[in-house]
Amino acid sequence: MDLEKMLSSRAVELKPSGIRRFFDIANEMEGVISLGVGEPDFKTPYSVRRAGIENLQIGKTGYSANAGLLELRKAICRYLERKFSLSYDPKKEILVTVGGSEAIDLAIRAFLNPGDEVLIPEPCFVCYDPIVRLTDGVPVALPTCAEDHFRLTPEKLERAITPKTKMLILPYPNNPTGGVMRREHLEAIAEVIRRHDLIVLSDEIYAELTYNGKHVSIAELPDMKERTIVINGFSKTFAMTGWRLGYAAGPAPAIKQMTKIHQYAIMCAPTTSQYAAIEALDHCEENICQMREEYNSRRRYIVDAFNRIGLPTFEPEGAFYIFPCIKSTGLLSEDFCEQLLYSKRVAVVPGDAFGKSGEGYIRVSYSYSVKHITEAVRRIDAFLQELKEKQS
């Protein structure tokens, strides 16, 4: 049997992540000083781990309600209200998912009909485009630029809208750029969104990692909650990547459809993780503050360090990444990263992994200790010096 012919053409046509090869090399290489990972270096707060263990010990090992433990949904509502002034009904407007990723998938599937266009600001996390394609939607990239601090501007948004546009993905604070949208920037695009009657998928997974001020959710703006699905989760905020737990908050009719798909595909999010998450939401404010403070010090340090060694880096105000420009080296992002990896054993991620507009940049994570960052920067500096000598 020719298995290739049996496979779904939509799956086969999905473009494989272009930097797959680079990733394979980087992950197999020994002795690498990496600034390449997209997850916290902290461990899940101890009390949260305990909560998971205790619930396992007393035998809470069954399924939960499809939408998630009601107790957890209530805790999520309290949290969203407290942090972002968003009020939702825990019974109808919250769905607990397997990571923020599943929530993104469900939201896109619940809204898209074949041919519907989805606007995706780039550079951005890699999952939106393929999920839209799998749903027979049409992804439309909205390139953002360093001059705008990688924000989506109302002009760019307006220009990309067609009669077929249904949804805007709003991935802020942004992976990979660290860009954020402040209230005034959200207000500017909200006006366009309302006028064209768009749905917003607001991926706020990095919301708690916002510096120089607090994160604002677009759902908080007038008349936006009714058209916005807020996606959030526990991975980044509480350093719980492996627990696979996220959630969606949105209008009841949307959550109803998303819950239906979730019920058929997943049943429910892992129960142990859900119990642990209640502890995280209710009792870990101090842990969040500590982690944010620590990231913030590293952020200032690494931005300064990269600018000093001659790679222009705008000061990002969210997530735990910087996005230095490497155009001065004359190298393409992937070549830069590969040469750096081979010659100095430092791993960073090529910017074009996050969309074409990321070409000329690299994503550098600062979810590492200052000591580790210092050593990596020293090596990158040496790499740049050698590159200059070679080129002159």
Added chain:
Amino acid sequence: MMDRLLELLNDDARTDARDLAVMLGTTEEEVKRKIAMYEEQGVIRGYKPLLDYEKIDTQYVEAVIEIRVTPKKDFGFEEIAQKISGYHEVDSVYLMSGGYDLHVQVVGKTFKDVALFVSHRLAPLDGVVSTATHFVLSRYKDRGVIISGLPEDDRGNVSL
């Protein structure tokens, strides 16, 4: 809340003033001024390396001595605590709540050294009711730093 500068120094006291200034979003002068102030006020009492004695080719034994004391009228525990602190063999002295009164860390070259120090110097002190000596066998974590079994970064080198 504790000054973030102190937290950063507590993490690595050798971080230089310029880097501290960058991390705090302030000037190098301001950092130096504050450190000098903390030193003067006695908030910062000193800077020492955190040594892993297992890796040093020297004889080193450390023990924790629990001491029960009869406090003296008018002086409480102060007088005896100060007396004990005076010995160079004594690394630290804490007044404790609970089952005993003074927690004394003593270092010496051999077990015998430490035992003799306790029996000759500490036990006979006026007011000491009893002592219990516990030798340190292995250190896993010291002042917030994991000494043995360093946790490895299991996150891989790159992920999106």
